[in-house]
Amino acid sequence: MSHANIRVLPENVVNKIAAGEVVERPASVLKELMENALDAGASRIEVEIAAGGRKLVAISDNGRGMDRDNALLSIERHATSKILDVDDIEHINTLGFRGEALAAIASVSRFRLTTARQGDVSGTEITLSGGKIQDVREIGGPAGTRLEVRDLFFNVPARRKFLRTQQTELTHIRNTFTFQALAYPTVGMSLTVDGRVMHQLAPGGAQAIRDRVRDLFGEDYLRQLREVAFEGNGVKVRGFAGLPAFSRADRTEQYLFVNGRATGAPLLGYAIRAGYHSLLPRDRHAVMVLFIEVDPGSVDVNVHPTKKEVRFRQPSEVRDGVIAALQGAFAMTTTPDTMPPGISGAEFAAAPSRGSALPDLQLAIDDLPPSRIFRYPRIPIQTTDGSPPSAMHQPFGPGNAPPRPAGVGPPAPTESESGVRPQAADVPDADAPWSWCRVLGQVGALYVVLEIEDGMVLMDPHAAHERVLYERFMNRFTEGKILSQSLLVPDTVELNPTDADRVRRHTDILRRMGIGIADFGGDSFVIDALPAFLVSVQPKKLLAEIVRELEVGGAGRARGKLNESALIQASCKAAVKSRDALTLDEIEQLVIDLAGTRMPYTCPHGRPTLIYMSFHELNKKFGREH
Amino acid sequence: MKIEIPKSALLEALQAVQNVVSIRTTLPILSNVLIQAEKGRICLTTTDLDVSIQCRVDAKVLKGGATTLPARRLSSIVRELPSADIEIEVDDKDTAQVHCGSSFYKIMGLSEEEFPPISKAEGKFCYTLDQGAFREMLRKTAYAASTDETRFVLNGVFLSFKDNKLVMVATDGRRLALVEHEVEFPAEAEVDLILPSKVAAELVHTLGDNGELRIFTKDNRVMFEFGEVVISSKLIEGTYPNYRQVIPAQCEERVAVERETLLSALKRVSLVTTEKATAAHLTFGKNQLVVSMTAPDVGEARETIPIKYTGKELHVAFNPEYMIDPLKNLNNDEIYVELTDDLSPGVIKCDIPFLYVLMPMRVS
Known part of the structure; x- marks a missing residue:
């Protein structure tokens, strides 16, 4: 019954197939049209979008324009002014050249092309619908070209179904616009979405790229x-x-x-x-x-x-x-303008030499002793039965440790024992990391070196802090008792459209986490309260970290199921990062807190918090034991 | 240089200046104290480049000159010497010989030329206050300053000399403390300064109960001259946020509370937890205030304080630390708590020109 004869496809079908390749979504239409305008030598491009580009993508330029014949030819498949023969492909200087864009776009939309050349008395207007020419007429108008693409995919329901929400499509459009705006900083551009001007970019001068980056992303970003x-x-x-x-x-x-x-x-x-x-x-x-x-x-x-x-x-x-x-x-990673003015000259001079291998993760313990590091008394972080730690494996036993100088250093051991860890008894013996430890020093401007009863431990304080915060936060969250501290002055945070959309979808969870967040219109949010756990975090930073988490997590998980724990993890990460100097007391408290967590050995993201090396292992390495 | 000075006088001067000497510094000269001897006095100076302290003390100067010696070491040695006159003689290689009774020490110093230049106490205008009054103002505000290094303009105490008044403000974005004091100065001398917290702490530590304090400012530095001491510091650059906008214009209820009673109730209820992020719940009912706190793993605490109150029942939660801080730094017997509801800022006032705004905590 079927006669599967091979035949040449009609032109309009070919165009629709080509459209499938070139025109994926409104943003790809915009890209093709902007490239055409740029190739036509435009110095001013205006973009209008309605309903995420589904209703309208329009672009006006002041480029060279076309006469009637060229205008008609431009909507033919493989019609291009940009290459003449195959050799030219090797030397492409223009953006588009395959010559299928306009024909393809016109075949899947209601399309209108208005164009006039500089000095011509009149211009040409061509109207198409689904690739079929409806009308060609002469009109008056300024030099340049205006293209209107309405009702994209109106005749291809299958593709229309694949368009995402307006917000998503708009995000793609803004991304495309950003790319073009950056690529052509000397061209003036504007983007109007549903009647609201989103970007108004002046043609750049001597510092075109810098100005364009600032106009698009803001001064803070540029800094x-x-x-x-x-x-x-x-x-x-x-x-x-x-x-x-x-x-x-x-x-x-x-x-x-x-x-x-x-x-x-x-x-x-x-x-x-x-x-x-x-x-x-x-x-x-x-x-x-x-x-x-x-x-x-x-x-x-x-x-x-x-x-x-x-x-x-x-x-x-x-x-x-x-x-x-x-x-x-x-090469100069710390330029003066990245240093807060509060930092003294001496600290500044010292900064680059300290742990330059890990510049992003620098952390300074303010009051580490200068040379003699064995001064500190042990911190009994866990006394399940009150017995003192055994002294048999200690090369620098407790008796050898001289008393610490008055007024310097950690709290006396008795303080930690009596007050700080009331829940010590809850932790089963098997899980106890160790029964005491003391801070020996710091390496690489980050890692903390600890001595414990049977060896040595290296701790990543960032990871450890993240773990501590995370468990506290999570416990409270599951109990539904999140405390949130209101701010004296609410902070306004402006996000890019993609991020804003993600945050908007999750405001409920964020509020339950104790973040007093409200939509402030546009892509701005106001934060008027923060979880009490994260007192020192900056709203902007917190939101940025959460957004990243949403971005990474959102793709893999079903919508709405993005779990709170991931967001809480992100918040903790932001909170930890905001601290880059810890005092010795804080480090000791951190060790104590870490010992109280359920999973002290990894941070919530799975990175290790502690690396342990036993005396046995050290002895083997030094050839004292076999 | 050769000087003779009683042990107690030297020790006192050394102790006044040694606080800014950093233990861990990359520049060895900053661990040293500059000693300058001239006409019957010596002048001791220390600096960490941001802050410098100078203290003058009478001494018998046998030969003028200057040197620098390790400040903490010298201070420890002097502290342990017998109470007698100390003789210090420095040779041209900056090695000091210290004689005191039967004790003899030889200490190697560094040349005075290496010591960073210290700005003089001078400026176009001079603001004169009572030492004790200024110290009290700092004490009532400095604790509220932010320690978050990313918000550096808040890492200090804001001093605004305006309309013949000094307004002092500190905030960390959660609470704000403000105190005012009358000061005489010409209208053209109006100025705003942000004083680093470190210096505020140093001043609280060093200022006396009475006596004159003279404040000068020049080229983004500020100098405090009192008694024989001059403290000079860099100021924090930047614009202090408009603090007036966070002060509530009005409130619905105003309650007088005995300061000591509330303070000790808060301290006691705070004992049920070691967690920093916690809330003290305040419930204002008919003629009584209930302060309570719950800790998930420990239990709960409740304190009832009699007050004169007949307004609407009000419940509000605050971070107890934020309430304890102003209460312990005030001296008044009675304070006033102004409230509107559980979401609006609370205000603490008293009979002096002091104001404290704190944001409540919410349980979501």
Whole structure:
């Protein structure tokens, strides 16, 4: 009954198939249209969006414009002004060239093209619906081109169903706009969404990129970036790279451009990671706006239909260029303007030399003794039966420890014993990490070295603090007794649209966590109370960390099921990070608190808090035992 | 340089200046005390580059000159010496020979030229206050300053000389303490300063009960001159937030409470927990105030205080630390607590120009 004859598809079907490749969602329409406008030499581009781009994506430029014949030709498949023959593909300088964009977009929307050339008496207006020309007429109007794409996918219900919520589509649109705005800082651009002006970007002057970054992301953001510049081996790298402390949980804020084209390449990801070598933990990603320029002949942009990835002919030169550029930017990791003014000259001078291997994680114990580190009395963190710790394995036994000088150092042992740990008895003996310990010192400006009854322990105080906070917070949360401390002055935090949307969806959980958060319109939120556990945390930082958690967690889990524990973890992380100096007393309290937790050996994210080495192991290493 | 000085005088001066000497410093000269001898007096100076303290003391100067010696070491030695006259002689290699009775010490110092320059107590205007009054003002506010280093403008006490008044404010974003005092100065001398908490603490420690205190400010530094001591410090740069906006314009209920009674009730109920993040619940009923606290693993505490109160029943929760802080630093017998409801800020006032705003805690 079926006659599966092979035949050439009609033009409109071909266009619809092409549309499937090129036009994925409203944002891809915007991308194609903006690229066309830029290729037409526009110095001013205005973008209008309605209903997340489903109702309308319109773009007006003041570029060259087209005459009637060219205008008609432009909506034919594979009609392009940008290449003439196959050789030109090797030397692409323009953004679009495949010549299928307009035809493809027109085939799945109600489409209107209005264009006029500079000096022409009249312009042309072409109206299409589902790829069929409805009307062609002469009209008057300014030089340039205006394209209106209405009711995208109105004739392709299957694709329409795949469009996400308006908010999501809008996020993609804003992302596309941001990329183009960064790629062309000298072009004036505006973005209007549902009648509200979101961005009004002036054409840049001498400091175009800097100004554009500031206009898009704000002054605070810019302050967290360092300028990057490198040239050599036919590779030019410039732009801005974020300070290690300003990192993100993913790469969404890495804006990379190769020869002005927003793109990515596995190679670049690798180069960035290498450029930040040891400055960033594994799971963090730097924020950056990076322009890489190479000879157009040495980069293949025609790998991917939407040009999302490129391939380099000389990958190692590009990689080395990016690495060199980033390393150049961070060679002086502590520039004076990143230091709060409160820090004294002496501390500042000392900072770079201290643990430069871990600049992002520096932590100073203020009052470590200068040289003699064996002065401190033991901290009995656990006395289940009141018996004193056995002295048999102690190379520096309690008798040898001289009394600590008056007025310096930790609380006397009796204080800890009597008051600080009322719940000590609850902890089963088997779980007890050790029965006493003392702080010996600190290595790498971070790790705390502890001596315990049968060996040595290295503690990561950040991870330990996170564990302590997390368990306390979680306990209270499950009991439903979260205390929240109101703030004298509420803090307003502005997020980017994607993040704002995520936060909006989770305000209920956040409120139950004790964060007094309210939508302030636009993408702003007001925070007027914080969980009492997180007294020192800054609302902005807290929200940023939570957003990252939502971003990472939201993808994998079913909507609405994002669990509170992940958010609480994120909050604790933010709280810990805000402290980068601890006193010896605080470290000791931390050890005591950690011993009281259910799972003292890892932080809530699963990283270890403690690394233990027994005297037995040490003796073996020193050849005293076998 | 050669001087002769009674042990007690030298020890007292050393103790006045040694607080800013850092134990852990990268610049060895900062561990030293600068000693300058001239015309019957010696002047001791220490600094950590941000803060410097200078103290003058009478001494028999046999030969003028200057040197620097390790401050804490010198102070420890002097403390243990017999009570007699101490003779210190320094050679041109800055090695000091200390004679006292039958004791002899040789201490190696560093050249005075290495010591960072110290700014003089001078400025266009001088603000004169009573030492004790200024110390009291600091005591009533400084505890409320923030210790969060990321909000550095709040890491100090705000001093505003305006309208012939000194207003002193400190806040950490959860509570705010404010105190005012009349001071005479010309209108053109109006100025706002943010004094680092460290210096505030040092002043509370060193200022006397009475006597004149003169304050100068110049080039983002501030100098405090009192008795024989001059403390000079960098100021915190930045704009202090508009603290007036957090002071509630009105309240619904105003209750007089005996300060000591409330303070000790709060201290007692706080004993049921060691956790820092905790809430003391205050319930104002007919002629009584109930202060209570619950700790999940321990139990609960409740204290009842008689008050004169006939207003609506009010329940509010505060961090007990935030209430204890002002109560223990005030001297008045009676304080006034002003409240509106459980979500609005509470205010503590008393008969002096003092005001304390604190935000309640909520249980979600």
